[in-house]
Amino acid sequence: MQYFVTANAPSTQETDCIVIAIFEQGELSPSAELINEQSNGYIKKVIDRGDMTAKAGQTLLLQDVAGLTSARLLLVGCGKQDKTTENEFNSAITAATKVLNDCGADDATSCLAEIKVADRSTAWKIRQTVIIAESALYKYDQTKSNVKPAQNPLNKLGFFSQDSSSDLAAQTGHAIAEGMNLARELSNLPGNICTPTYLAEQAVDLGERFATVTTTILEEAEMDALGMGSLLSVSRGSREPAKLITMNYQGAGDERPVVLVGKGLTFDAGGISLKPSQGMDEMKYDMCGSASVFGTIAAIAELNLPINVVGIVPSSENMPDGDANKPGDIVTSMAGKTIEILNTDAEGRLILCDALTYSERFNPAIVIDIATLTGAVIVALGRQATGLMANDQDLADDLLQAGNDSYDRTWQLPLWDDYQPQLDSNFADIANIGGKEAGSVTAACFLARFTEKFTWAHLDIAGTAWNSGKAKGATGRPVPLLVQYLLNRIAAK
Ligand code: BES
Ligand code: MN
Ligand code: ZN
Numbered sequence: 001m002q003y004f005v006t007a008n009a010p011s012t013q014e015t016d017c018i019v020i021a022i023f024e025q026g027e028l029s030p031s032a033e034l035i036n037e038q039s040n041g042y043i044k045k046v047i048d049r050g051d052m053t054a055k056a057g058q059t060l061l062l063q064d065v066a067g068l069t070s071a072r073l074l075l076v077g078c079g080k081q082d083k084t085t086e087n088e089f090n091s092a093i094t095a096a097t098k099v100l101n102d103c104g105a106d107d108a109t110s111c112l113a114e115i116k117v118a119d120r121s122t123a124w125k126i127r128q129t130v131i132i133a134e135s136a137l138y139k140y141d142q143t144k145s146n147v148k149p150a151q152n153p154l155n156k157l158g159f160f161s162q163d164s165s166s167d168l169a170a171q172t173g174h175a176i177a178e179g180m181n182l183a184r185e186l187s188n189l190p191g192n193i194c195t196p197t198y199l200a201e202q203a204v205d206l207g208e209r210f211a212t213v214t215t216t217i218l219e220e221a222e223m224d225a226l227g228m229g230s231l232l233s234v235s236r237g238s239r240e241p242a243k244l245i246t247m248n249y250q251g252a253g254d255e256r257p258v259v260l261v262g263k264g265l266t267f268d269a270g271g272i273s274l275k276p277s278q279g280m281d282e283m284k285y286d287m288c289g290s291a292s293v294f295g296t297i298a299a300i301a302e303l304n305l306p307i308n309v310v311g312i313v314p315s316s317e318n319m320p321d322g323d324a325n326k327p328g329d330i331v332t333s334m335a336g337k338t339i340e341i342l343n344t345d346a347e348g349r350l351i352l353c354d355a356l357t358y359s360e361r362f363n364p365a366i367v368i369d370i371a372t373l374t375g376a377v378i379v380a381l382g383r384q385a386t387g388l389m390a391n392d393q394d395l396a397d398d399l400l401q402a403g404n405d406s407y408d409r410t411w412q413l414p415l416w417d418d419y420q421p422q423l424d425s426n427f428a429d430i431a432n433i434g435g436k437e438a439g440s441v442t443a444a445c446f447l448a449r450f451t452e453k454f455t456w457a458h459l460d461i462a463g464t465a466w467n468s469g470k471a472k473g474a475t476g477r478p479v480p481l482l483v484q485y486l487l488n489r490i491a492a493k
Contacts, residue, residue, distance in 0.1 A: 130173030180476025237324025271344030376439030
């Protein structure tokens with residue numbers, strides 16, 4: 001989809017459809033008020049008939065309204081005037097986008113950015129519209145045969161706005177949305193297609209698409225030479241060779257980079273500590289952390305952001321096999337610490353610890369890992385918030401802020417030393433599980449043992465990266481959060 005900004009009055013717009021906001025109790029947005037006058041009170045008349053209660057997400061498509069150059073007019077319910085919440089705004093945009101895509105209009109102009117949404121700016125509303133519209137239109141079909149293209153899909157969406165930041169907002173939203181779609185697409189692919197080798201190829205593609213991105217792939221022999229005994233122990237149980245992918249985005253000379261480390265478990269069967277079969281297919285999503293790194297790198301490269309970011313993706317399968325890790329096995333990490341593997345299903349931390357140690361060589365300003373690390377984070381926070389833990393409160397605050405700004409929110413859990421004894425082992429430096437209490441915290445505590453040399457945060461996205469059930473599919477989170485964090489960091493420089 002293409003996006004543009006226009007300051008022309010809605011009634012004179014040369015467009016296939018005008019989109020205006022209507023509120024509960026028959027209240028009209030400024031553009032709706034104007035069109036109501038132009039059409040001799042037609043809008044009011046329709047509303048008074050009771051066809052439009054204006055609950056957020058309700059829509060009514062009108063044709064050939066007198067006084068308008070546009071053939072169609074779409075009324076969109078946005079809840080109570082001046083009280084529209086972010087969630088209501090999102091439902092309004094989602095509903096409007098679907099109608100626009102199905103109604104035959106080739107292009108449309110939205111006047112929804114003029115309404116009051118919490119304390120959000122016009123730029124935020126425009127950016128969010130693009131992100132939500134692209135999400136509403138995203139459809140996975142890569143592995144379906146007989147896919148029919150939409151009949152007359154919407155191709156251009158304009159924003160009625162006089163705000164000078166609108167163009168950049170639309171552009172930023174578009175780059176974030178495309179990054180999310182890349183993340184969704186990689187995540188939704190099945191484990192037999194999206195293997196570590198496939199992810200490595202995608203990273204090479206990104207390097208070829210953007211002159212600012214340099215991709216390097218380490219093979220198992222090279223990881224072995226670096227002493228990555230923990231990462232390689234997970235991969236030993238699989239026939240797919242592990243890859244350590246690095247995507248180096250250079251947008252700011254020799255400044256120290258932000259390193260993003262994404263868990264790239266392309267299928268997590270649990271290993272010898274085999275998972276129950278119910279819902280195991282969803283463990284193809286155990287690479288969503290890496291997908292968000294791909295999406296973020298693509299978005300910032302598209303926007304040419306003045307910052308350096310290194311994306312590191314340790315990628316492997318976790319399978320049961322004659323050569324797989326066994327409970328009680330002890331492996332030696334790249335950092336030299338020995339690890340007793342008490343549960344082979346706690347494999348994410350085993351591949352991440354070596355990738356985190358590896359990140360030291362980039363002299364990072366900040367390291368953030370993104371991982372579908374624990375089922376426990378879903379128990380704690382549900383599917384609404386990403387779990388956040390950090391060894392530095394300023395960094396945690398920055399991520400909380402970026403989450404609020406982008407409305408891709410995160411919530412902090414404690415990373416106190418008090419939890420560390422749960423990882424004590426009688427036979428190694430550290431155990432890979434910490435018992436049944438505070439599972440997300442002890443997982444982060446494990447990683448914290450490998451991040452003492454730098455400023456680090458951990459995002460546990462097990463609850464937020466995909467939806468289960470009827471609407472099963474990847475969400476593209478936390479690409480908006482990560483891009484926002486980087487944008488805020490640039491703005492603060
Ligand atoms: N990939 C899983 C975490 C997960 C589970 C994400 C369910 C989303 C839904 C991770 O590798 C894992 O298996 N973690 C274990 C840790 C436990 C063995 C300490 C878990 O959460 O059960
Ligand atoms: Mn696991
Ligand atoms: Zn896993």
